[in-house]
Amino acid sequence: MKYKLIASDMDGTLLTDGKQITDRTLSAVRAAEAAGMIFTLCTGRSYSGIKEYVEKLRPSVPLITFNGAMIVSPEGDLLYDRPMNPSYAMQIYRAAENEDTTLKVWSRGILYANRINNATVYYRSTCPDAEFHILGDEPSMKRIAEQGISKMLIIDTKERISGFLSGMCKAIGDGVRYFRSTPIYLEFVDRGVSKGSALLRLCEMLSVDPAQTVAFGDEENDRPMLRTAGLGVAMGNAVPEIKAEADAVTSSNEEDGVAEFIEYLLEMENK
Numbered sequence: 001m002k003y004k005l006i007a008s009d010m011d012g013t014l015l016t017d018g019k020q021i022t023d024r025t026l027s028a029v030r031a032a033e034a035a036g037m038i039f040t041l042c043t044g045r046s047y048s049g050i051k052e053y054v055e056k057l058r059p060s061v062p063l064i065t066f067n068g069a070m071i072v073s074p075e076g077d078l079l080y081d082r083p084m085n086p087s088y089a090m091q092i093y094r095a096a097e098n099e100d101t102t103l104k105v106w107s108r109g110i111l112y113a114n115r116i117n118n119a120t121v122y123y124r125s126t127c128p129d130a131e132f133h134i135l136g137d138e139p140s141m142k143r144i145a146e147q148g149i150s151k152m153l154i155i156d157t158k159e160r161i162s163g164f165l166s167g168m169c170k171a172i173g174d175g176v177r178y179f180r181s182t183p184i185y186l187e188f189v190d191r192g193v194s195k196g197s198a199l200l201r202l203c204e205m206l207s208v209d210p211a212q213t214v215a216f217g218d219e220e221n222d223r224p225m226l227r228t229a230g231l232g233v234a235m236g237n238a239v240p241e242i243k244a245e246a247d248a249v250t251s252s253n254e255e256d257g258v259a260e261f262i263e264y265l266l267e268m269e270n271k
Contacts, residue, residue, distance in 0.1 A: 196224025
């Protein structure tokens, strides 16, 4: 078999806009597994934010979370972790406070937020099982940073996020990796973290040649994964830059694009 491992992003890719896995997609995943392929998730979400989907998909191999900062077992046991440098985490915290924007911080599986508003309420709804706290003052944030931060996330308008990318992020420097994961989400991880580097690590764990992998994605944070995979597939709803770099483009997440392409791969294998 030419391809042995399929890694899929979730939001805007595997999931519909209503955050569902369709019956067609689930059937395609099962067919791929029956043919000998391995299916896994590679997401910016925490484990608590994907738990309901893991229960539905029942993957047999580790999962990539926090945009590659963590790899966990299907049961949620930690297998790999690369936290952010505390000094850079503090820079992001101060910048977010200066910009009066909404900040989320993930540390040891616990979610922290600097304020309660509609953005925080919605974000919490995507990870209902996670322990949640309000960020305190700067000394409190420093203690959290020293414990280890997997990911930081700013939620704001499209226009302000664009401004942060051209201003605030450049001022922070190259000690972190930052990217837009949706038009209103700006994420930060350690500079050594990406979905691509995590995919390589997972391939090493599973003794799979990276050239024998297929990856699906739609946003900027998926770029390293699509570059690393033997076959990088952009969704029909992907941002133009990702489509331009991908090896192939499938239909949108609302049109079962992942299922469509898996079905195509299986058909090619059977010829």
